[in-house]
Amino acid sequence: MRHLLLAAMAMMTISATAEAQTIRQTVSDYRDAFRQLENEDWPTPNEIRPAHGAPGPEYWQQQVDYWIDVRLDEDAKRISGIAEITYHNNSPFALDYLWFLMDQNRFRRDSWDNLTRTVTSTDQISSGAARRMMRMQEWEGGFDVGTVTDSEGRALETRLVDTLMRIDLPEVLQPGEEVSFTISWEYNLPEENVVGARAGYECFEEETENGDCIYLVAQWFPRAAAFTDYEGWHNLPFLGSGEFTLEFGNYEVAITVPADFIVSATGELQNPENVLTQAQRDRLEQAMTSEEPVFVVTREEALANEREGTDETATWQFRAENVRDFAWAGSRKFIWDALGVQQDGEGEYPDTVLAMSFYPNENEPIWSAYSTRVIEHTLDVYSSFSFPYPYPTAQSVSGPVGGMEYPMITFNGPRTVRDEDGNITYSRGTKRFLIGVVAHEIGHIYFPMTVNSDERQWTWMDEGINSFLDFMTQRLWEEDYPTNEAEPDSIIGYMTSSNQQPIMTQSDAVTALGPNAYSKPATALVILRETILGRELFDEAFGTYARRWRFKRPTPYDFFRTMEEVSGHDLDWFWRGWFYSTEHVDIGLESIVLAQVDTGNPEIENALAREEEDALPESLTQRNNREAGIQTYAQRNPEVVDFYSLNDEHIVTNAQRRTYERYLEGLEDWEREFLESGTNIYLMTFRNDGGVVMPIILDLSFSDGTTEHVRIPAQIWRRNANEVTWQYATDRELVRLEIDPLHEIADADRSDNVFPPEIRRSRIELYRSSQSTNMMQDMDLTVSNDSLDTRPERGGDDE
Amino acid sequence: MTGFRALAIGLAAGLALAAAPSAWAHRIHSALTEVRPNENTGELEIAHRVFFHDLEVALIESGMDDDTPPLGEIWLAAAETYARDRFDIGVAGATLQLDYVGAEVDGQFAWIYFVAPMPDEYDRVSIDNRLLIEAFPDQANMTNVICGDVVRTILQIPGRRGTGTVDFPDR
Numbered sequence: 005m006r007h008l009l010l011a012a013m014a015m016m017t018i019s020a021t022a023e024a025q026t027i028r029q030t031v032s033d034y035r036d037a038f039r040q041l042e043n044e045d046w047p048t049p050n051e052i053r054p055a056h057g058a059p060g061p062e063y064w065q066q067q068v069d070y071w072i073d074v075r076l077d078e079d080a081k082r083i084s085g086i087a088e089i090t091y092h093n094n095s096p097f098a099l100d101y102l103w104f105l106m107d108q109n110r111f112r113r114d115s116w117d118n119l120t121r122t123v124t125s126t127d128q129i130s131s132g133a134a135r136r137m138m139r140m141q142e143w144e145g146g147f148d149v150g151t152v153t154d155s156e157g158r159a160l161e162t163r164l165v166d167t168l169m170r171i172d173l174p175e176v177l178q179p180g181e182e183v184s185f186t187i188s189w190e191y192n193l194p195e196e197n198v199v200g201a202r203a204g205y206e207c208f209e210e211e212t213e214n215g216d217c218i219y220l221v222a223q224w225f226p227r228a229a230a231f232t233d234y235e236g237w238h239n240l241p242f243l244g245s246g247e248f249t250l251e252f253g254n255y256e257v258a259i260t261v262p263a264d265f266i267v268s269a270t271g272e273l274q275n276p277e278n279v280l281t282q283a284q285r286d287r288l289e290q291a292m293t294s295e296e297p298v299f300v301v302t303r304e305e306a307l308a309n310e311r312e313g314t315d316e317t318a319t320w321q322f323r324a325e326n327v328r329d330f331a332w333a334g335s336r337k338f339i340w341d342a343l344g345v346q347q348d349g350e351g352e353y354p355d356t357v358l359a360m361s362f363y364p365n366e367n368e369p370i371w372s373a374y375s376t377r378v379i380e381h382t383l384d385v386y387s388s389f390s391f392p393y394p395y396p397t398a399q400s401v402s403g404p405v406g407g408m409e410y411p412m413i414t415f416n417g418p419r420t421v422r423d424e425d426g427n428i429t430y431s432r433g434t435k436r437f438l439i440g441v442v443a444h445e446i447g448h449i450y451f452p453m454t455v456n457s458d459e460r461q462w463t464w465m466d467e468g469i470n471s472f473l474d475f476m477t478q479r480l481w482e483e484d485y486p487t488n489e490a491e492p493d494s495i496i497g498y499m500t501s502s503n504q505q506p507i508m509t510q511s512d513a514v515t516a517l518g519p520n521a522y523s524k525p526a527t528a529l530v531i532l533r534e535t536i537l538g539r540e541l542f543d544e545a546f547g548t549y550a551r552r553w554r555f556k557r558p559t560p561y562d563f564f565r566t567m568e569e570v571s572g573h574d575l576d577w578f579w580r581g582w583f584y585s586t587e588h589v590d591i592g593l594e595s596i597v598l599a600q601v602d603t604g605n606p607e608i609e610n611a612l613a614r615e616e617e618d619a620l621p622e623s624l625t626q627r628n629n630r631e632a633g634i635q636t637y638a639q640r641n642p643e644v645v646d647f648y649s650l651n652d653e654h655i656v657t658n659a660q661r662r663t664y665e666r667y668l669e670g671l672e673d674w675e676r677e678f679l680e681s682g683t684n685i686y687l688m689t690f691r692n693d694g695g696v697v698m699p700i701i702l703d704l705s706f707s708d709g710t711t712e713h714v715r716i717p718a719q720i721w722r723r724n725a726n727e728v729t730w731q732y733a734t735d736r737e738l739v740r741l742e743i744d745p746l747h748e749i750a751d752a753d754r755s756d757n758v759f760p761p762e763i764r765r766s767r768i769e770l771y772r773s774s775q776s777t778n779m780m781q782d783m784d785l786t787v788s789n790d791s792l793d794t795r796p797e798r799g800g801d802d803e
Numbered sequence: 804m805t806g807f808r809a810l811a812i813g814l815a816a817g818l819a820l821a822a823a824p825s826a827w828a829h830r831i832h833s834a835l836t837e838v839r840p841n842e843n844t845g846e847l848e849i850a851h852r853v854f855f856h857d858l859e860v861a862l863i864e865s866g867m868d869d870d871t872p873p874l875g876e877i878w879l880a881a882a883e884t885y886a887r888d889r890f891d892i893g894v895a896g897a898t899l900q901l902d903y904v905g906a907e908v909d910g911q912f913a914w915i916y917f918v919a920p921m922p923d924e925y926d927r928v929s930i931d932n933r934l935l936i937e938a939f940p941d942q943a944n945m946t947n948v949i950c951g952d953v954v955r956t957i958l959q960i961p962g963r964r965g966t967g968t969v970d971f972p973d974r
Contacts, residue, residue: 431869432873433858436856436911437856440911487910488910488911488912489911497945498835501956502947502955503956515958515960516958517943518832518833519833522831693952753952766839766841766844767848768848768904768916768918771916772905774907
């Protein structure tokens with residue numbers, strides 16, 4: 005390009021406050037937002053977890069199988085069980101001992117969780133905390149371990165460390181070997197609404213109720229701790245917040261409960277002929293091919309069941325294959341509906357999945373209307389993002405837990421309200437919560453129950469990914485469904501807060517788990533899909549991650565690497581900004597400069613120069629002299645006027661014309677065409693005030709009424725992550741520019757996103773204006789006595 | 804003896820403020836409040852963003868009828884009382900009296916708005932944000948106090964309740 009004559013069209017100057025916190029490479033202010041995370045934060049690839057993100061040829065994981073006989077003592081609210089456990093050592097290491105999770109020990113009075121509880125304030129205590137404290141003085145939970153014996157009946161040494169128990173093996177367990185042993189135990193079930201346990205019992209004891217209870221039983225048996233290639237034995241204690249990661253295995257579980265109970269559990273019922281009536285078995289069969297949910301136990305039957313009661317017991321037998329945990333629920337209050345969800349199991353998984361819901365009459369009518377249908381919808385959406393639902397059942401059980409997930413079974417809380425007169429109502433919020441929580445918890449059966457990430461280490465890997473997918477599920481429930489938790493604008497408040505932590509922080513250390521581990525990663529994935537990669541590439545990469553790691557144990561690095569390898573996008577800059585930093589997104593427009601091409605043609609350029617000069621204001625002294633009637637010397641003596649007086653320095657000379665002709669002769673055809681095009685080149689300077697590098701998305705409007713949507717990749721920031729100037733050529737005149745017009749990148753400050761600048765009103769100002777009841781008045785419009793036609797209001801001066 | 808009496812009084816006062824039963828749930832219990840000067844109006848704006856369902860649970864537990872229509876006159880008044888009783892803001896040592904603007908629902912969120920005349924000094928802001936904590940013991944309340952292009956955050960979570968203060972020394 006030859007000379008440019010720069011004509012300032014507009015200049016916006018807005019203070020820059022870039023607060024760069026990412027890694028800096030040099031002593032200058034250069035920071036490499038695109039530096040690779042390989043060999044920096046990410047572990048060195050190996051044969052178990054290679055650099056391309058798939059499980060490697062040496063990948064291994066343990067397997068633990070359980071045969072369990074468990075009994076509920078309803079009067080004592082006590083569980084007793086005996087388990088035969090077979091531990092398969094698939095690792096390349098010899099093991100002297102095995103560790104087990106003893107989560108119920110959290111409810112011992114001397115548990116680390118109980119002893120380390122801090123008060124919320126020195127001048128008040130919540131009623132919930134007071135009630136729990138009083139309960140813990142009169143009641144105690146925790147496992148009472150009976151015997152631990154090997155297959156020969158010999159007692160094994162054990163050692164308890166809070167919520168972990170070590171079992172010393174009589175002989176070293178070599179790679180490829182398995183060992184079986186038996187454990188018996190008992191524990192008191194916690195009352196969920198008092199103690200807060202993710203499970204437990206809830207009794208209905210209002211005047212109109214008869215004291216029947218719902219039992220949600222989870223984290224209820226000694227479960228083998230994870231032993232992995234990247235951490236060895238996982239030995240974080242259970243303190244209540246962090247969840248867990250476990251080993252896959254097969255379960256045979258016999259559950260003995262009062263004979264009038266209905267039981268829901270991980271797996272498939274093996275003895276329906278012993279615990280269900282013929283009518284119930286027929287209805288279950290009918291549900292497999294029904295178009296809509298079928299009541300296996302009707303409302304009326306559940307009500308009648310409540311009133312009867314029994315002293316007899318029944319044993320429900322369940323089998324579950326390749327699951328990482330087992331939970332169950334029972335009550336004589338349960339209504340039960342079921343629907344066979346058809347899918348293409350691809351030869352590996354069931355072609356029909358039995359979606360089922362269990363709930364008391366207190367939940368009606370919304371549970372029979374929504375719960376099982378939401379399961380159906382969730383399986384459809386999640387499978388489209390990942391793999392066919394891998395298990396034969398998917399269940400939603402009502403109880404005192406707001407929302408909690410286990411393989412094939414979830415606990416969900418929303419319930420209708422009944423007043424003293426028996427009137428039933430439910431709020432809009434309750435309906436939305438029910439749909440949202442069932443989608444979320446059922447979604448967890450994919451992540452992390454099948455894609456077995458480590459919840460106690462990286463909560464975002466299951467909660468964030470799952471929140472992303474339940475957002476997609478709710479968006480596809482119905483048009484304009486009110487879910488905006490993962491919309492980019494919703495995360496701005498957290499991302500601009502001053503004491504946040506990176507997503508890649510260990511779960512127990514995160515102070516605001518909701519926005520950190522749920523909302524922010526979910527939003528990041530929405531942006532990755534809708535804005536960075538596009539749906540096709542994102543869906544292919546995400547689906548590959550899910551399929552690669554189903555029934556295996558991924559780490560964050562396996563996720564990051566797979567997303568990059570499959571999409572063909574190096575995304576280290578994105579992970580660095582969104583997952584490793586506490587910076588936010590804020591792109592601002594610093595300036596726009598209009599540059600026009602110097603044609604070299606003296607006829608054009610000299611005239612432009614004269615125009616510019618003429619556009620300058622006249623000398624004030626000269627103007628005042630003229631207006632005062634003062635004549636110059638030349639006006640009074642015209643004989644001094646010569647060639648230079650009559651012609652300014654912008655007159656085109658013959659020499660200039662000859663130079664231009666020679667210049668043209670030396671040009672290529674395309675160069676000549678470009679010179680004659682009159683192209684406008686807009687030089688736009690953008691600031692990165694937030695720190696996170698992101699694509700620059702622009703809406704451009706022109707004086708001829710046309711518009712253009714431009715998407716500049718984030719790599720524009722590769723040489724300077726703080727400020728860049730971008731050029732845009734057009735033969736049109738730019739009249740308006742807006743950065744991020746669709747609010748897709750979580751831009752925190754939109755006041756500098758628009759040219760020419762526009763006054764932005766605060767949320768409260770907008771709310772106030774929306775509350776006006778007279779929009780005509782607000783819009784300065786008026787009507788007449790005889791017409792509805794509006795016209796501008798007349799001003800007072802015209803009266 | 805004196806200590807016991809003080810504890811008993813404190814407990815009674817706390818119970819009076821927080822009389823609702825606990826409800827543990829797995830999903831997020833978090834809220835965001837923004838405190839922002841508005842130069843156009845000369846006001847200090849306080850906008851609370853909470854999950855609509857959580858607010859509904861809390862309003863009912865605090866005495867509002869179950870079947871109160873959202874955003875109706877009674878609901879709006881209940882939201883005002885609820886938020887007013889559970890959010891205190893002090894600027895430069897003086898407690899601000901807030902004027903209620905209103906509330907609205909946006910997707911999953913409910914927004915509750917208050918304003919106060921912009922204080923002469925804005926170099927130290929204290930916040931006690933107790934929204935929803937009696938309904939959800941794990942409630943995390945984040946308050947972003949904004950001054951120009953600077954954001955200071957007060958995070959009030961289990962084990963870290965009580966008044967928090969941020970400073971803007973250069974203002």
